[in-house]
Amino acid sequence: DAKTTQPNSMESNEEEPVHLPCNHSTISGTDYIHWYRQLPSQGPEYVIHGLTSNVNNRMASLAIAEDRKSSTLILHRATLRDAAVYYCILRDRGNNNDMRFGAGTRLTVKP
Amino acid sequence: GAVVSQHPSRVICKSGTSVKIECRSLDFQATTMFWYRQFPKQSLMLMATSNEGSKATYEQGVEKDKFLINHASLTLSTLTVTSAHPEDSSFYICSARRGGATNEKLFFGSGTQLSVL
Numbered sequence: 324d325a326k327t328t329q330p331n332s333m334e335s336n337e338e339e340p341v342h343l344p345c346n347h348s349t350i351s352g353t354d355y356i357h358w359y360r361q362l363p364s365q366g367p368e369y370v371i372h373g374l375t376s377n378v379n380n381r382m383a384s385l386a387i388a389e390d391r392k393s394s395t396l397i398l399h400r401a402t403l404r405d406a407a408v409y410y411c412i413l414r415d416r417g418n419n420n421d422m423r424f425g426a427g428t429r430l431t432v433k434p
Numbered sequence: 435g436a437v438v439s440q441h442p443s444r445v446i447c448k449s450g451t452s453v454k455i456e457c458r459s460l461d462f463q464a465t466t467m468f469w470y471r472q473f474p475k476q477s478l479m480l481m482a483t484s485n486e487g488s489k490a491t492y493e494q495g496v497e498k499d500k501f502l503i504n505h506a507s508l509t510l511s512t513l514t515v516t517s518a519h520p521e522d523s524s525f526y527i528c529s530a531r532r533g534g535a536t537n538e539k540l541f542f543g544s545g546t547q548l549s550v551l
Contacts (some may be wrong), residue, residue: 357539366440366527366542367478410477422468422529422540424478 327411332429335401343396343412343428355414358385358396358421360407367410367424370396388421406432437461438530440543447518448551455513455546457528463508464530468540469501473527484511518550 328346335341347356355374359367371385373394378385384397398405410427411420437460447453457467466485470478482503484490490503500522502514511530515522525547529540 359540362508364525364545364547366438366529366545367540368542369539372539389471408477422478424470426477 327413327425328344329409329411329425329428332425332431334431334433335398335405337403337432337434338400341398341401341405341430341432343398343409343411343416343430344393345395346393347411347413348392350413355396356385356387356391357412357414358383358413360405360409361427362404362407363370370409401432403432403434406430438464438528438541438543440528440546442546443544444547444549446537446549446551449519450517452514452516453518454499454549455515455528455548456524457508457513457530457543459509459530459541462530462532464511464532465508466531467505468529469511469513470527470529471504472545474525478527481513481532515548518548519551523548523550 331334355372357372358370361367371380371383373385373387386395408427408429410424412422439458439460441456445477467525468483469481471481472478480493481496484503484505486505486508492498500516505511525545527545528543531538531540
């Protein structure tokens with residue numbers, strides 16, 4: 324299975340941009356890069372996903388390296404409600420397309 | 435957006451009893467549902483993959499006779515923790531997917547906190 328590596332934790336100030344990195348050096352050519360986040364005591368929620376090109380939506384932007392071995396989730400203006408654990412996940416095509424979670428990055432947003 | 439409803443949100447039971455957790459996709463048909471378990475301060479651990487109309491596929495180390503999964507319809511999957519013990523106390527989360535493509539996102543339930551006394 325292709326694995327991802329993320330920093331355990333990051334801090335940000337409110338209203339400032341946040342760049343959350345993810346390394347996935349063993350990614351295969353057809354693996355999609357998914358990002359989810361989990362707020363305390365809740366189930367995860369979808370943030371964004373992409374294959375090769377950078378992606379933008381109302382929640383965030385996803386910047387994918389040209390060699391696809393890393394990606395960065397960008398929150399343009401962090402709010403206190405963005406404090407969560409952020410998971411970078413690769414789809415596993417070999418096992419019913421299931422989604423396995425790594426340790427994720429715990430983002431703390433300071434007022 | 436698509437909604438996955440999970441019930442109950444919290445359950446407390448005595449050791450030795452069984453607990454059933456329901457996961458429903460409210461506005462789409464879920465061909466595949468996943469069940470996860472999460473201990474405090476840890477990540478989600480995939481327990482099993484459930485396809486409608488067929489037997490669930492369990493991850494290594496997950497006892498299928500203890501964690502019974504039924505995916506009887508395209509909108510409902512249930513997880514039954516049989517003969518629960520204190521070590522089964524955990525946060526259980528389900529997720530559902532509309533299709534099988536690798537770019538298809540998952541929708542998650544809000545989780546069930548199980549406490550076994």
